[in-house]
Amino acid sequence: MLQAALLFWLPLALIPVSLWISQSKKSRNGQRIGLILLVIGLILVLASPWTVPDSPSSAVGNLFGFILGPSILVLFGLYLVAYSGNVPVGRLSVGDKYLGLLLFFIGMVWFSIMHWLDLTPVLDSGEINRFWLIFFPNFLISLSCLCLSAGIAMLVLGDNRSAESKNLFFMFGLTVIFILFAMNIDSSDASSNDFRTYVWLSIADLVGIMLGSILAIISFSLVIYSYEKRLPKPKSILPPTKDELKHSAKIISSNIGDDE
Amino acid sequence: MAEGKKTSLRLVVSGLLFPIALILAIDYSMHGFPDLSMDNINPRIANSTLTAFILCSTFLLGNMYFYGESRDRPLAPLFAMIIAISVGFGTTIFFIEQGDMLLEDNGSVIAQLVYNISHTIVSIFALMLAFGIAIGILFSSLTHSKAKISGTKLSEEE
Helix, strand or coil, rough: HHHHHHHHHHHHHHHHHHHHHCCCCCCCHHHHHHHHHHHHHHHHHHHHHHHHCCCCCCHHHHHHHHHHHHHHHHHHHHHHHCCCCCCCCCCCCCHHHHHHHHHHHHHHHHHHHHCCCCCEEEECCCEECHHHHHHHHHHHHHHHHHHHHHHHHHHHHHHCCCCHHHHHHHHHHHHHHHHHHHHHCCCCCCCHHHHHHHHHHHHHHHHHHHHHHHHHHHHHHHHHHHHHHCCCCCCCCCHHHHHHHHHHHHHHHHHCCCCC | HHHHHHHHHHHHHHHHHHHHHHHHHHHHHHHHCCCCCCHHHHHHHHHHHHHHHHHHHHHHHHHHHHHHHCCCCHHHHHHHHHHHHHHHHHHHHHHCCCCCCCCCCCCCCHHHHHHHHHHHHHHHHHHHHHHHHHHHHHHHHHCCCCCCHHHHHHHHHC
């Protein structure tokens, strides 16, 4: 148990802490230390199937090891595509756009193969990593919900964005079709019936996560609200005099280069 | 104007829920309810609610320290902690009263606790990855769209 705490849980806790430290703008050392801690934490979590093979928690490290590759490919691919378009600074070349599309496509196909073929995350005991059966349905359901919602947001909040929203609707359709296929056709390692069960349970998970997060936000908002309500009103000051207004106008005009 | 904005937001929120309803409706019409009883689903919702509450509260508690410091309210984090513990306690009692069900396939409370945290981390990672992909597609679509203001129109306006 102590071994699992030192070689899995401590490095796992180190990841958000190091991210927090790396965001510190007070010193450059903080950023470097944060980055080093992040790499150490990541390596130790990914190595947990070997360092603490007997701990059930190491299955999380096993899962992260399996999904790290396609996740990086998909996200890096999207980064290349996004920054090869009309961005004001740091624009990438057209070649990067096609490379990004290729990486995104390979990443998504990799995820699909992990479900349908023999690349499914399997533990040393030979059974499917149960966290994969939690991760994958959650990922697919979240992706379909977010893509549809973002597509609708583009249509109703944006100005004439129907052409752009099509990509998001296409992704939503593709994800829903994938889920429905997986719920009806057996893959090489998991039956469609098992997948159905995990989809229903994933929806229960998402409902629970939403409920828990909303409860926490409401609890803390109550404290802030009660404090803010009791704050004294700021003291009102006299309106500026003509001389003060003239002085401000002079400063503004000298800064914006106005002749008048 | 405000009513139009409200309707738009309702549409966006319904977009979040529609795929879940669609998948469940299609699956239910094809195969009926899966081999799951409420005894399986309830602990799942209860455990993920409590774990998400704990993780989210821990994160927000860190922010409360900064809030207390900036507003000169040193007791703010303490009050927040008391309220969070009370809400968590109340929620736990509510879920336990639904039946002796918070233990899933795990043998002890500690094993269940560790499993819950791992489970929620995996679920949140899935959610974050999906969020990153959706935002990436949205951003890519926007940066590759045709300019809405043409050069001639700009020069005309000038």
